[in-house]
Amino acid sequence: MNAQRPTPDKDAIALLPEFERLGLDRISLVNTAAQAHQAHDQLITARAWGFDTESKPTFKVGEQSDGPHILQLATPERAWVFQLHEPECRAVAADLLARGGIAKAGFGLGDDRKRIVHKLGIDPQGILELNTIFRERGYRKDMGVKGAVAVLFNQRFIKSKKAATSNWANTRLSEAQLVYAANDAYAAIRVWQALEL
Template sequence: MRYGYFQVAVRGRKEQVRKESMNPISTLRLEKDFINTLPALNFKGRIIEVTDRTGADRIALELMEHKLLGFDTESRPSFRKGVSYPVALIQLATEDTAWLFRLRFCGFSENLLKLLSSSHVKKVGIGLRDDISRLKDIRDFQEGGFVELCDLAAEKGIIQVGARPLTARYLRHRLIKSSQRSNWAAPTLTEKQKNYAATDAWICLKLYPKLLADRRTYAPTDEDNGPE
């Protein structure tokens, strides 16, 4: 009987741990050292690099059939004050596929512009205001259907609204950002760059339902030094 009770107790504890791991971390601030202890998270699906206008037009038209997409952009980094470069890459992702539109080669196709303007296709991302502004520097359009995850997080009182802390809080994983400052305008992207870009768009897709489901309000506490 005692052995049987022990088995039930162990199973109960495992189930409790499993449920806890599905809940967001409630601490207001997540320390960098804690985030670095979490397992890394990378996109494991199919990555499609779009490098011609015809292909961009066709794929954008197909993506118009989706109701929800993860979104991000990348630009060549500037290491000089006052110098910036145009958006080099638009990333769009579903659960299992990420499309990397290389604007240097495919440009802004008409259907891509329609996709970015469509209010029928939600495009969820982080830091969208800057992304959209920089895209408009290339070609003006009326944006539609964009959902800013930073705003959803801030409404709950969360103060760390970047992709890395939100991934740690809601997915209990670490987002690797080492490729962020690489050259996105290079003639050829490395596999590491492609995976980074795909992950950044896909992670927004994963965070969106987590943020919607989180009903709590975050506020400072006396124990606000890291998760228990």
């Protein structure tokens, strides 16, 4: 059994230098068939992707989400943000997620997986919950992206609360939404790399 390793708390993380995020020049918005096929061809050459989804928040009791509305996939060089309202984007996204032999690494993926099965009709392959890896390595607390970036890079990962709770079902995403979504997946692939999985 590994000795338990401490996870930095919020106050300690707040003092760290900022983790360098992807800018818009390294983020591709995918909302047409042509963009989806281009993204597919670039992504399938990688061994692993950072992976996340976003769904429009629900605020009423009993309200069911029809998400995910966004799928984010990232390599260490760039990220692709798929909008899933366009049928061909959905089909390409489903193909990518159903593909074996490529690790899809992220945090808190249980809910994402269920929604993908429901929305895209496929069982995603190669899903790698990074929190599980940290557990196996002796970290007691649940490790989200902020904690993982702090532990591995000694840096602070910035997450906008406003972007997190924004409407991901919008056909036009704001720049803030694109940067938020892309960097969740980008941080995950950087963590995957640093863990040498």
